[in-house]
Amino acid sequence: MPTGKNKIIGIILSVILIVFAVGAFLSTDKETPEVTTEPTPTEETVTTPALPTNAIVGTSVEGRVIETYTYGTGSTTLLFVGGVHGGYEWNSTLLAYEFIDALEAGTFIVPAHLRFVIIPTLNPDGLFEVVGTSGRFIAAEIPPNDAHTTGRGRFNANDVDLNRNFDCKWKPESTWRSKVVSAGTEAFSEPEAKTLKRVVENENPVAVVFWHSQANTVYASECEAGVLPQTLAIMNAYANAANYNSVSSFDAYPISGDAEGWLASIGIPAITVELETKTSSEWQRNQAGIKALIGLY
Template structure:
């Protein structure tokens, strides 16, 4: 069949119109399509909050690391006796690594603060650093290890607090200095200021090597939550729970001072000077956190 020129023109025009309409519709569909929503990004937890709470005699930083933002703070302290008990510092760092990897351990109403090394000068004497270190860094010389117990003034910091403080005390048959007065040392001053500002609900001190968990008291006896915390940690960790340390007289201790101002405190003594007994202490930590009144 043959078409006249006029009919061909009409036919070509109709085809062109249809093509144009198709192109317009395709463009409008593309421009009005709703782009897919991006996949949700998991919220990052900015832990820990790092705070220098003071400096040592030799100017080394004493740092507190806080995990969580709840109103009820639990404080863990390592390295009170510096390099003499270097494993208490390693335990603190291991706990910090665990908190970063397992943030759900910190309930919403809690915050956890860790001071890994309260006596950085004493730690430095033994391991040669105030940061992370390995067991291989620690001196095995008995005299060096013993010297690391004290701060750079030669003061036993756990005898420099205001609970029955006196100028001298005995340790392993020798006389040691408790300072010129309670809180005479910058390290104990730093802990005092931090505790008074933060008012933790319970404080845990890591030491070695008496292999037990001890309560604390000064003049008013043992606080009820101290007993609860001691028993919870000790039972879960498998350490003996001991209400009172009686191996030798202790004066001016930090735990006793905390008891005197109404803050429960316990001392966890590791079994040796070279191990952190991580699984035991993690179990103790979890039990302690669960025992804190909500």
């Protein structure tokens, strides 16, 4: 009776299959909510921006802190510096804080292979002189018509122009437009310049962006050996994306001891982004510039 046996086996198999299918359907149905809810917190943890490492890396002549904000865990570091000229260029510090805010809010994501180190103000004494704080501030807190033309807040508390205190063609006196300015007693005589040197040596950035104001231009950098090829690439990428002019060699007036030139002398590409105004962070434009810069790394 092979046929009858096969029929019985067939029926038994069908029943088993149906039981399994119904079981699987019911269990899938039961587990569905768990499948969608359980992994969600993990995914959120992954996409939430990493908490910044906020460190005090130095102090100014008057003892105000100089801080770095660090984002990302990649092996390639980009360094951003605002407020070299303190309150005279307070919008460069405002820009740095807007960048920090975007990173902390997760609206600007650090690519996995990169790491951003941001110094919002290298000259906290100069910033304090104009803004009344050396920490975070909003533009509305700043007195109107202040310091934009006078140069107040540009220098550190020793009356030194920090961007003349670095080791590239350093001289005790240098120029700012038609004025003679103090460049310190020797290269890196000022605690703020020493701090930047230390940060660069510790972080070993592949490129450095300085924010200043105002010239509506991105400048390359050089010391004795000319402009590094990568510096030109960075300058062009940033300037094009942010819609600033670009100038590969600053020759408006002679400069010695600038931080960008010192970086060029040790083989680190650096650009100076001079914002168009003295009153706005120009964040949208600089966000585009930073993204173009990232595209090169």
